[in-house]
Amino acid sequence: MPAQELTQEVKQNLVNLAMQAKDRSYSPYSKFRVGAALLTEDGTLFQGGNIENASFGATVCAERTTYCKAISEGHTKFVALAVSSDEENYISPCGICRQFISEFGPDDLPVLLSNTKGEFTETTIEGLLPFIFRLDH
């Protein structure tokens, strides 16, 4: 699915999937559930939640869970990412996730930041992480 086919309907569906992915968050420590959904170029959709650990630093964010699922299943071309939490306001990926996501590109990957109502604001990975540091740079 080329990026230009990223209609409002496709975006809203991705946001809804990110909201749904919170249900599988494992976050007994922070009780801060995060869900992400990722659309790949061939139209495959991946979902993931944050996975916490008693050793807090071992925690994996929802975004990286989702990317690891996709990449380990052979998908490396991405069209859009949505992120959702239980916060009233939009949340956006942490610094580690911004770096992790930017590895795969594209620089203008749409990142949809949603609130609990399913409303979202849109940015890009380059907007979240200017001057991306990557292998091909």
Ligand SMILES: O=c1ccn([C@H]2C[C@H](O)[C@@H](CO)O2)c(=O)[nH]1
């Ligand atoms: O964009 C974000 C921000 C935070 N978290 C997770 C990490 C931790 O489990 C919890 C609180 O920071 O939320 C994510 O999954 N994604």
Ligand SMILES: [Zn+2]
């Ligand atoms: Zn993160």
